[in-house]
Amino acid sequence: MECTPLCECEECRRLRPALTRVDDGLARHLRPPVLDAGFRTRLRARMARERRHVWADWIPAAVHFASCGAATAACVAYAPNRAGSVIAAAAAITLFSHFLLTAAQSALDAAGDTRY
Amino acid sequence: MREMQDDIQQLLQRRMFDEALQRLLDGYEQKVFRMAAAMLKDAGRAEEVTQDIFLKVWRALPSYDGRALVSTWLYAIARNACFSAIRAESYRRTDPLETVTEPAAPVRPGGDVDWDRLLARLSDMQRQVITLYYFEDRDVKEVADRLGLAVGTVKSHLHRARQALAGMLE
Numbered sequence: 001m002e003c004t005p006l007c008e009c010e011e012c013r014r015l016r017p018a019l020t021r022v023d024d025g026l027a028r029h030l031r032p033p034v035l036d037a038g039f040r041t042r043l044r045a046r047m048a049r050e051r052r053h054v055w056a057d058w059i060p061a062a063v064h065f066a067s068c069g070a071a072t073a074a075c076v077a078y079a080p081n082r083a084g085s086v087i088a089a090a091a092a093i094t095l096f097s098h099f100l101l102t103a104a105q106s107a108l109d110a111a112g113d114t115r116y
Numbered sequence: 117m118r119e120m121q122d123d124i125q126q127l128l129q130r131r132m133f134d135e136a137l138q139r140l141l142d143g144y145e146q147k148v149f150r151m152a153a154a155m156l157k158d159a160g161r162a163e164e165v166t167q168d169i170f171l172k173v174w175r176a177l178p179s180y181d182g183r184a185l186v187s188t189w190l191y192a193i194a195r196n197a198c199f200s201a202i203r204a205e206s207y208r209r210t211d212p213l214e215t216v217t218e219p220a221a222p223v224r225p226g227g228d229v230d231w232d233r234l235l236a237r238l239s240d241m242q243r244q245v246i247t248l249y250y251f252e253d254r255d256v257k258e259v260a261d262r263l264g265l266a267v268g269t270v271k272s273h274l275h276r277a278r279q280a281l282a283g284m285l286e
Contacts, residue, residue, distance in 0.1 A: 011279070018282035021229075026281075029231040030250035033159045035149045035166070040141060043167050047174060 064101055068094040124186050133177045140173060140190065148194045151262045154247040155198040156205075169197045191262055202240075234284055242277035245270055 012019070072090035076083045120143050127136040148169055152162035172193055180189060235243050245259060249270075252258040260270045 015279060015282040015286070018285045019278055021285060022278055022281045025229055025231060026246065026250050030247055032146075032150050032251040032253075033153045033162070035146055036163060039145065039149075039163065039166070043141075043170055046167060046171055050171070 060101060060105065061098070064098060065094065068097070121186050125182050128177060128180060128182070131178075133174065136177055137170070137174050140186070141170065144187065144190055145170070147258075147262065148190070150251045151191070151194055151248060152198050152201075154244050154251055155195075156201060157243075161201065161205075165197055165201045166194075168201075169194045172197065187261065191264065195264055229285065234281055237284065238277050238280060242273050242280070245273040246277040246281075249274055 068090065072087060072094075075086045075090065079086060120139060124136050124139050127133075127139065145166065149162055149166045152165045152169070153159050156162050156165060169190075173190060176193065180186070184192075235247070238246070244263065245265075248259045248262060249256065252262075256267055256270050256274070259265075260267045263270070265273075
């Protein structure tokens with residue numbers, strides 16, 4: 001059975017004074033909290049940090065591959081008759097340095113996480 | 117409500133995610149905060165979780181497909197974030213048995229009622245429903261939307277919570 005404020009079942013009739021007291025008391029006690037005025041500023045700051053983080057992850061790898069590519073192209077232009085071995089050596093160096101860069105970045109990130 | 121839904125859909129179609137978030141904040145930040153406060157029982161923690169919720173919403177906006185109402189989608193994210201925060205809190209805070217004391221009487225000698233103590237004796241769901249009900253100016257439909265429950269279920273929780281509180285006062 002669904003009891004309403006006008007319900008006249010035995011239990012509700014007996015508890016009516018206490019129910020009224022509960023309703024009045026809770027209406028006074030449970031005032032809706034209001035968000036602090038600085039909420040949006042703090043949220044925007046977190047969003048900006050996150051955006052920078054995404055860029056920071058992406059930029060070093062792009063710069064690394066672009067500079068390795070440019071250096072390889074310059075070496076091939078300088079010694080065109082040994083282009084095959086220059087490209088193979090450049091590819092190996094690029095991958096190795098990318099591995100080092102990723103490891104360094106992870107170490108820096110881990111150090112940063114422990115600060116918070 | 118419908119107008120805001122259409123506005124947000126249009127902004128998302130034009131991939132204007134920051135503007136869509138702005139509209140969501142205008143319409144829902146206080147509602148989501150009150151929901152978090154009712155669920156977490158701590159306004160400071162509720163503000164942190166509200167920030168987390170809107171950050172999640174901002175990240176998820178590109179994948180919002182418009183099948184559910186934007187409010188339904190947003191409240192589902194908010195509820196999940198609150199449940200995660202509650203779980204994390206309960207893992208962190210475990211009181212050894214020796215420190216748990218008998219609860220003090222909720223009605224003080226002068227007749228003043230310690231409502232916080234009374235509310236703490238309700239089940240989590242009853243406490244959340246009744247708190248949100250008074251935060252939302254006694255709007256049962258709003259409480260049901262916020263907690264993802266049917267209106268009848270909210271009424272039933274409210275009735276049981278009120279009966280329990282009245283019984284404690286007697």
